[in-house]
Amino acid sequence: MSKKPVRVAVTGAAGQIGYALLFRIASGEMLGKDQPVILQLLEIPDEKAQNALKGVIMELEDCAFPLLAGIEAHSDPMTAFKDTDYALLVGARPRGPGMERADLLAANAQIFTAQGKALNAVASRNVKVLVVGNPANTNAYIAMKSAPDLKPGNFTAMLRLDHNRAASQIAAKIGCAVGDIQKLAVWGNHSPTMYADYRFATVNGKSVKDTINDQVWNKDVFLPTVGKRGAAIIAARGLSSAASAANAAIDHMRDWALGTNGQWVTMGIPSQGWYGIPKDVMFGFPVTCENGEYKVVEGLEIDAFSQECIDKTLAELEGEKDGVKHLL
Ligand SMILES: NC(=O)C1=CN([C@@H]2O[C@H](COP(=O)(O)OP(=O)(O)OC[C@H]3O[C@@H](n4cnc5c(N)ncnc54)[C@H](O)[C@@H]3O)[C@@H](O)[C@H]2O)C=CC1
Ligand SMILES: O=C([O-])CC(=O)C(=O)O
Helix, strand or coil: CCCCCEEEEEECCCCHHHHHHHHHHHCCCCCCCCCCEEEEEECCCCHHHHHHHHHHHHHHHHHCCCCEEEEEEECCHHHHCCCCCEEEECCCCCCCCCCCHHHHHHHHHHHHHHHHHHHHHHCCCCCEEEECCCCHHHHHHHHHHCCCCCCHHHEEECCHHHHHHHHHHHHHHHCCCHHHEECCEEEECCCCCCEEECCCCEECCEEHHHHHCCHHHHHHHHHHHHHCHHHHHHHHHCCCCCHHHHHHHHHHHHHHHHCCCCCCEEEEEECCCHHHCCCCCEEEEEEEEECCEEEECCCCCCCHHHHHHHHHHHHHHHHHHHHCHHHC
């Protein structure tokens, strides 16, 4: 018997990430090739954006995806999030050259108060929320705090693009396939302060750290390359990453919903005090997923260099949190 359709809300649906995301969700790449979906698409109440959304919907229809059980266009989060099981909050302003993601807080933060409140009012009580819009960690924190009746742990921020970037850089350095690398972690904020940590990673069962054996490369090449990859893409493309961001969103939601078979992935989640990170800080941690739940990989040793990196990214997040106090 075929499964009952689930409701997937996507905001910023007519934007560049939306265009790289919706067709993959509708084809079953996010929730499985046996899971029908109803797409609940939100765009701003502006004629140009709503027209663009209509065009995207026409294209979705023209794909005749067997798993696409319905498509809705919305301009109000209170209707877009009704009964939604999954919410991908993408809609927000992207940065341009010379900006940091935190510079977007003033423009984007209010979106996430309104959308957190709407999720609180009308979404499924088990809704799984992924915030992509930047600055993703703090926006996810705002949405979580604006939705007191939902489980805080169901609000997450996207660190998966950083995780995938780190895996790709390591694979290129070692000369192995990305899929051979396991047990990678990215700690902290989706910003240049993030700490991509390969100390526990393995390549075909061997230690990545021992294989690379070059702390100078780690500190002076790997960490800045991963941390500043978003800016490098903006410099090259004139626009921020879209297909790779959509791909990371698919990876994040798929793994959360369907499980990781014991493999580590990185998710931005509200801390429960793990590794000394204060409660509720939306922080990138290594996790495994099973039965629709994530579980932090605990008990990892944090050496002096790692602690310094973690402290730095935490301080940045605490600063962003202070800056949005007035909205909560
Ligand atoms: N966390 C991550 O790893 C990444 C995050 N991003 C962020 O994702 C966000 C979206 O990026 P793009 O799709 O490239 O931008 P875009 O400008 O192409 O699209 C954004 C869309 O969101 C819509 N929008 C704005 N406010 C909205 C609201 N309140 N409700 C619903 N829709 C709204 C706009 O009308 C626009 O169509 C940006 O903030 C960007 O910085 C981008 C790449 C990676
Ligand atoms: O850098 C940006 O502004 C877009 C983004 O978050 C990324 O590509 O990681």
